[in-house]
Amino acid sequence: MNNLGCILRVDNVLRPGTHNNFRSMMEVVNRQKAICVIDVTPRWHGEENSNKEYISFIKEQLEKGHVLALHGVEHKCRVLSEKDHQVSWLPSEDEFDCKDYHRIHGKDIPVNIQRGWLREGNDYLQKMFGQKTDLLMAPAHAYNNNTLEAMKKEGFVAIADYGRWDACPYNKEGVTTFPFDFEDYMKNTKPDGSNKDAMMEMFRRYFDASINQQGYYATFIHCDFSNDGSATEERLKFLDEMISYVHNQGHKFVDPHKMLIKK
Numbered sequence: 001m002n003n004l005g006c007i008l009r010v011d012n013v014l015r016p017g018t019h020n021n022f023r024s025m026m027e028v029v030n031r032q033k034a035i036c037v038i039d040v041t042p043r044w045h046g047e048e049n050s051n052k053e054y055i056s057f058i059k060e061q062l063e064k065g066h067v068l069a070l071h072g073v074e075h076k077c078r079v080l081s082e083k084d085h086q087v088s089w090l091p092s093e094d095e096f097d098c099k100d101y102h103r104i105h106g107k108d109i110p111v112n113i114q115r116g117w118l119r120e121g122n123d124y125l126q127k128m129f130g131q132k133t134d135l136l137m138a139p140a141h142a143y144n145n146n147t148l149e150a151m152k153k154e155g156f157v158a159i160a161d162y163g164r165w166d167a168c169p170y171n172k173e174g175v176t177t178f179p180f181d182f183e184d185y186m187k188n189t190k191p192d193g194s195n196k197d198a199m200m201e202m203f204r205r206y207f208d209a210s211i212n213q214q215g216y217y218a219t220f221i222h223c224d225f226s227n228d229g230s231a232t233e234e235r236l237k238f239l240d241e242m243i244s245y246v247h248n249q250g251h252k253f254v255d256p257h258k259m260l261i262k263k
């Protein structure tokens with residue numbers, strides 16, 4: 001059986017109010033010696049986070065070998081106002097794709113606009129952490145072919161989607177696509193841990209099913225818990241157990257660059 005590797009992403013990093021959660025989550029990840037992708041949104045909903053301690057903590061994590069990715073610039077729609085949305089959930093969390101933009105204009109957000117956002121995002125990353133990224137983990141996994149075109153022109157090499165039933169990373173229009181599990185099991189664990197065993201059981205099922213294909217599995221955890229509480233002791237225990245399970249099955253969380261598909 002192939003053993004491609006697993007990906008663990010921490011999303012919504014640098015959103016105001018997530019500093020403590022992110023720290024305690026990274027403590028678990030580091031204790032377990034796992035590698036994760038740090039998904040930064042530099043200007044959450046239009047507000048730049050200039051918390052120096054938070055930024056330097058992220059920098060330290062990158063120095064330890066964790067991987068930087070761009071998770072949108074603002075993590076919200078930048079082409080329509082909230083009231084112009086009918087199809088999208090509100091508040092709008094999509095950035096690179098907007099079903100309502102498509103509904104109104106009959107086309108996807110133009111390549112040049114999306115290129116500008118990618119550049120803007122990388123300028124922020126450069127300013128904050130002294131490095132850029134070539135990974136776009138689009139907010140809400142929302143993107144279109146124009147996004148892929150824009151990415152190639154800006155030197156980005158990989159993106160992620162909700163392809164839980166895809167066996168492995170694959171090449172789409174010259175960009176590596178990493179299929180991700182749809183669930184955030186840590187967030188879905190209640191703050192008091194009362195459903196922790198059920199969440200572990202669900203995680204194990206999808207992990208095993210995915211691994212049985214080509215030895216690949218990818219999942220994410222949100223450091224803002226999508227507005228549903230914080231990184232409680234029980235949730236951190238869940239994260240610890242989840243990583244332990246992966247390790248005990250003989251798998252590792254790796255840098256996604258190790259799995260890029262060239263052709």
Ligand SMILES: [Zn+2]
Nearest residue numbers: 077080092098
């Ligand atoms: Zn929109």
Ligand SMILES: [Zn+2]
Nearest residue numbers: 011012139140
């Ligand atoms: Zn997000």
